[in-house]
Amino acid sequence: MHQQTLSILQVNFLFQLATKYHKKIWCYIDDLTKVVVNFDPIAENNLELTFFHGEFIQYDSLSEVKNTAYKCIIMNVQETDEFITLARAENIEIAIDASHTAEVNAPGISKLAGLKWISQQWGIALSEMMAIGDSMNDYWMIKNVGLGIAMNNG
Secondary structure, three states, rough: OOOOOOOOHHHHHHHHHHHHOOOOEEEEEEEEOOOOOOOOOOOOHHHHHHHOOOOOHHHOOOOOOOOOOOEEOOOOOOOOOOOHHHHHOOOEEEEEEEOOOOEEEOOOOOOOHHHHHHHHHHHHHHHOOOOEEOHHHHHHHHOOOOOOEEEOOO
């Protein structure tokens, strides 16, 4: 499979934007056992706690982030936010769900990119595939397959 992370420059750029626009950010780094955050996720009972049981590194204790990130989560954003516009101008993949949470990935990393890889590896056309999703990070995948289904809560 293809693996690509957000670069150290992109991660620091996102944290600088988050600071400027007062956004909460959560970035998975290294081997996915550590996250860099700029808020207290335990005190705020962040939903990512359901999936993550590793080490938290507070961004304000760092001079800069020195790691790449596999994925970042930005809380309380909208499509029209300048934060989102500036991040997308840097070719960063962003999908915002109905709860105003953005999933941020490296350029070219998406569920559709994964299906395209499977299509090439297995010789199956996208038009012969089915995809099911429930959030905006599923949108392009659902839209580009033969049968795309959005869940009722999506």
